[in-house]
Amino acid sequence: MAFIICDDLYATGIESIDEQHKHLISLLNRMFEALFQKKGKDKLAYVIDEMKKYAVYHFSTEESLMEKAGFTGLTDHCAFHELFTSKVNDFSEKFDLQDEALTAEVTIFLTNWINEHLSMVDQQYVPALKNAGIT
Numbered sequence: 001m002a003f004i005i006c007d008d009l010y011a012t013g014i015e016s017i018d019e020q021h022k023h024l025i026s027l028l029n030r031m032f033e034a035l036f037q038k039k040g041k042d043k044l045a046y047v048i049d050e051m052k053k054y055a056v057y058h059f060s061t062e063e064s065l066m067e068k069a070g071f072t073g074l075t076d077h078c079a080f081h082e083l084f085t086s087k088v089n090d091f092s093e094k095f096d097l098q099d100e101a102l103t104a105e106v107t108i109f110l111t112n113w114i115n116e117h118l119s120m121v122d123q124q125y126v127p128a129l130k131n132a133g134i135t
Ligand SMILES: [Fe+2]
Pocket: 062, 077, 081, 117, 121, 122
């Protein structure tokens, strides 16, 4: 059961980025599904691990494309990415400490990130990338 089904809301029109964003959305859908089945905790290690990997490969994809396009908001955008990375590291530490509230915390963070970063912050670099011929 998918809880976020409208990937188009988050689309940038840049293929490599959209594919990676879809993976993050699928992680949130998995969390919702697991929570619905009262198995949120079972999925948590996998989701945090995937978020860690995502922070490395996805942010390097975005940042190198923004740099290539000469996007002037690059530094500000990188600061958001650093925030995500440090939050994920924080989740990882809390997981090791068996923090009971962590499942909800990760789910809320992912929901907010998708709604704010993917649908608003990421949209800011789209014109610069398109002008640079990046699709
Ligand atoms: Fe981004």
